[in-house]
Amino acid sequence: MDLILFLIFAIFAVACAINLVIQRHPINSALSLIGVMGALAVLYLLLGGEFIAAAQMIVYAGAIMVLFVFVIMLLNAGAERRSSKSLLVRLLGVPLLGAFFAVLGYTVHRLLPAVDPVRFGEFTGGSPGEFGRVLFTRYLLPFEVTSALILIAILGAVVLARKEID
Amino acid sequence: MMSSVPLSWYLILSAILFGLGIAGFLFRKNLITVFMSIELMLNAVNLSFVAFSYHLKQVDGHIFTFFVMVVAAAEAAVGLAIILTVFKNRSTLEVDEVDSMKL
Numbered sequence: 001m002d003l004i005l006f007l008i009f010a011i012f013a014v015a016c017a018i019n020l021v022i023q024r025h026p027i028n029s030a031l032s033l034i035g036v037m038g039a040l041a042v043l044y045l046l047l048g049g050e051f052i053a054a055a056q057m058i059v060y061a062g063a064i065m066v067l068f069v070f071v072i073m074l075l076n077a078g079a080e081r082r083s084s085k086s087l088l089v090r091l092l093g094v095p096l097l098g099a100f101f102a103v104l105g106y107t108v109h110r111l112l113p114a115v116d117p118v119r120f121g122e123f124t125g126g127s128p129g130e131f132g133r134v135l136f137t138r139y140l141l142p143f144e145v146t147s148a149l150i151l152i153a154i155l156g157a158v159v160l161a162r163k164e165i166d
Numbered sequence: 167m168m169s170s171v172p173l174s175w176y177l178i179l180s181a182i183l184f185g186l187g188i189a190g191f192l193f194r195k196n197l198i199t200v201f202m203s204i205e206l207m208l209n210a211v212n213l214s215f216v217a218f219s220y221h222l223k224q225v226d227g228h229i230f231t232f233f234v235m236v237v238a239a240a241e242a243a244v245g246l247a248i249i250l251t252v253f254k255n256r257s258t259l260e261v262d263e264v265d266s267m268k269l
Binding site for chain 2: 002003006010013014017018020021023026029030033036037040043044046047048049051052055056059060063064067068071072074075077080081097100101104105108109111112116117118119123125126130131134135139142146149150152153154156157158160161
């Protein structure tokens with residue numbers, strides 16, 4: 001069951017990521033990115049990260065992507081121009097990328113030879129309770145600094161994007 | 167044994183997503199799509215964090231992922247504001263046309 005779920009959502013994530021890269025219109029890329037994030041949330045759940053899976057859906061697929069889609073709509077961004085690629089790139093690009101991924105996968109697989117196969121439910125440290133306990137004890141200072149970061153980001157966004165008043 | 171997934175598969179998936187993010191970052195011409203490729207790379211790294219967190223049976227990787235999400239949210243807000251400003255000043259989203267700092 002784990003294997004089937006992993007394969008379904010891994011293939012879905014890779015397909016969405018490829019779609020993100022090859023689409024010409026930014027809105028299609030944005031919707032593909034939401035697909036990647038949803039698939040990754042399921043994979044986090046399989047790895048025992050309940051809180052992170054929920055945060056992934058709410059913060060990433062919800063808030064951040066709404067911001068992206070909103071800006072795309074606001075700017076009325078059209079399809080991007082087709083860039084002229086050389087014959088070499090057109091012929092060798094995809095095979096070379098595939099070969100690169102194959103070498104990468106082989107290397108990672110050799111470095112981690114079948115250690116500790118992932119079983120759903122074996123690690124429960126990612127539950128909201130456990131997560132909150134560690135976040136508010138050992139990582140309290142970074143968490144508080146984060147609030148300052150968010151505040152600065154809000155101020156920066158407002159200053160950058162406000163309308164100039166004559 | 168049949169129902170379990172090797173940890174390395176998660177890391178390979180993470181590497182593939184990161185590579186696709188790099189490809190999008192390098193080859194896309196639209197400012198917003200380039201920005202979304204960066205988000206894809208952040209997501210790929212998050213998957214690695216969570217996978218290693220499972221491997222070490224510690225929650226620290228999840229907390230790192232949480233902080234990456236926070237930084238990504240801040241980055242998206244500021245970055246999209248910058249994109250808005252660029253569009254307001256130049257009325258284009260093509261990265262090749264925003265080149266006034268090019269030598």
